[in-house]
Ligand SMILES: Nc1ncnc2c1ncn2[C@@H]1O[C@H](COP(=O)(O)OP(=O)(O)OP(=O)(O)O)[C@@H](O)[C@H]1O
C-alpha cells in the first residue's frame with residue numbers, strides 16, 4: 001500500500017511557492033505560511049511541493065520601516081537556516097529598480113523551466129558559474145515542469161483593491177497563469193474579497209484559500225515597534241534574527257538590546273553576506289564561494305539614485321525621481337481605507353503606522 005502511495009506521489013504535478021514581501025524583519029509567520037501551504041497540498045494529495053522561495057522586495061519600494069535589502073536578506077538567510085526547503089532569493093533586491101510581483105514570478109518560473117529543459121550540467125549556471133541558492137534541490141529528480149505559485153497572506157490579496165497599486169493585467173496574469181495560495185489572516189475575508197472581484201472570481205480555480213487554524217498576528221510592524229520601545233521581542237522572532245538586529249542596530253533598537261559584548265559564532269556567515277555585498281557594491285568585485293543568492297550585485301550601487309514608477313503611474317514623462325516608493329502608496333491608501341472601515345487587519349496595520 002505504501003509503495004502504491006509513493007508511486008502515486010511521484011506522479012503528482014509539482015509546485016513551488018514564492019512569497020514576496022518586505023520581511024523587515026522576517027517573522028515566524030512568514031515561514032509558517034510555507035508550512036501551512038505545503039501541509040494543505042500534501043493532505044489534499046493533489047500536488048507535490050518541491051520548494052519554497054522568499055523574495056524580499058527592492059529597497060526602492062520605500063515602505064515605512066524597510067531595512068536595507070542587505071540586512072533583510074541576511075535576516076531571511078538566518079531565519080531559513082532551520083528549514084530544509086525554504087530558501088532566499090535575492091534576485092529582486094539586485095535589480096536596479098523595484099520589480100512588480102508578476103515579473104518576479106515570471107523570472108523565477110522561467111529560470112526553473114530553462115533549468116529543467118537544459119541537459120544536466122549545461123545551461124544551468126549563472127554567469128559566475130553557480131546555481132542560484134533559491135533553486136529547489138530536487139528539481140531535476142523528475143523532468144516534468146514545476147509550477148510556481150504566489151504564496152501570500154490575505155492582506156496582500158486585499159491590497160489588489162488599493163486603487164492604482166497593482167496593474168490589472170498583472171493581477172490577471174498572476175491568477176490565470178501562476179496561481180495564488182492565500183493564508184487567512186485575522187480580520188480579512190478573502191472569500192468575500194474574491195466574490196467581489198470579477199477577475200478573481202473568473203480564475204477562482206487557481207486560487208487556493210487556506211484557513212490558518214493557528215493564527216498568529218505577529219507582524220514585522222509590531223516587532224519593529226516593540227524594538228524601538230526597548231520592549232522584548234523574544235519568542236516573536238527567531239533568536240538568530242534578533243541577534244542580528246541587535247548587532248546591526250536595526251529598527252531604532254533601544255539600548256537594552258545592544259549590550260551584548262560577544263559576537264555569536266552563528267552570525268559570522270551572515271556578516272559575511274552583508275560585508276561581502278557591501279564590499280561588492282563599493283568595489284564591483286565579485287565574491288567566491290557563494291551561491292547566487294549570496295552574490296553581490298553592482299546594481300546595488302545604483303540604488304541610492306534609482307528611479308521608480310510609482311504604482312499606477314503611467315505618465316509619458318517617464319519615471320519619477322525616487323522620493324516616494326510604491327510601498328509608501330500602500331500606507332497612504334490603506335489609511336484612507338481605514339476611514340472606510342474596510343477590514344480589521346488593515347485597521348490594525350494602520351494603527352501601527354500611526355503610532
Ligand atoms: N501573521 C501573518 N499571517 C498571515 N500572513 C502573514 C502574516 N504576516 C505576514 N504575512 C504575509 O507575509 C507576506 C510578506 O509580508 P510582509 O513582510 O510584506 O508584511 P508584514 O509581515 O505584514 O509586514 P509589515 O508589518 O511591515 O506590513 C505577505 O503575504 C503577508 O500577507
Ligand SMILES: O=C(O)c1ccc[n+]([C@@H]2O[C@H](COP(=O)([O-])O)[C@@H](O)[C@H]2O)c1
Pocket residue numbers: 020021022056057058061063099100101102156159165166167170311326327330
Ligand atoms: O506588483 C505589484 O504591482 C505590487 C504592488 C504592491 C505590492 N507588491 C508587492 O507586494 C509585497 C508586499 O507588499 P506590502 O506593501 O503589502 O508589504 C511586496 O513584495 C511588493 O513588492 C507588488
